[in-house]
Amino acid sequence: MNEEVDFILDAAKESMQAAIDHLEREFLKIRAGKASPAMLSSVMVEYYGSLTPLSQVANVNTPDGRTLTVQPWEKAMLAEIEKAIMNANLGFNPMNNGETVIINVPPLTEERRIQLAKQAKAAAEHAKVGVRSARQDANKEIKDLDVSEDLQKNATVDVQELTDTYIKKIDDFLEAKEAEIMKV
Incomplete structure (x- = not known):
């Protein structure tokens, strides 16, 4: 593949990873019953x-x-x-x-657990927006490249696969965090 396309894909991957890293830091702030x-x-x-x-x-x-x-x-x-x-x-x-x-640290009430789960969902959605934004930027850069249509199409597919991978990671993190929050 083209070096420019590889560079764009690497930049998109870095950006998507940054969104996940931020999500992990946000999840650390959401308490799940025990003191930290x-x-x-x-x-x-x-x-x-x-x-x-x-x-x-x-x-x-x-x-x-x-x-x-x-x-x-x-x-x-x-x-x-x-x-x-x-x-x-x-x-x-x-x-x-x-x-x-x-x-x-007081034990969590059921109402507070639900509130924290919503907060975790919001943080996960924010991370997904970051990943999608990285996808959009990468696709725009690929479109602006002076390369063949086939190469652009393949690169766009690669960006989408990358996006799907990171969205799945976010969903997995959210599922684990929600389970941790709701566990009494």
Whole structure:
């Protein structure tokens, strides 16, 4: 095949993989019953006048399946970390014992599980849009190439096969995440 076509296919594959990587990071933020440090990955703490990710000002651990502990590197940051967790609107109620911030992760209700499954579906749909966008860009670039019609047609078929593969991966990830969320 033509080098330009190979380059376009590689770029499309990279773009589609980026959509899946983003989906995996989004799924980490959606909790499925047990506590995980990734649940606090979106928390930003006011640190010397600038917003800083929580992981850069404290150590986040899970001593058991229902508890998160946040140990700041500076004791003076306890109140700021507690405030940041509350402001992140994650549904957690942090407690400060003077040394660490302790968060008891409440068990999920059926209603909350359904809500989280919908959130996972929305994230998966967003990833599918990214994959389809990559397909559209690749097809447009192939159409603009100065090559034979047969080569364009074959390249378009290859792009569609790539798209189908990545959409299937997204569906599989979603199915696994939904099963994890709904498991009591």
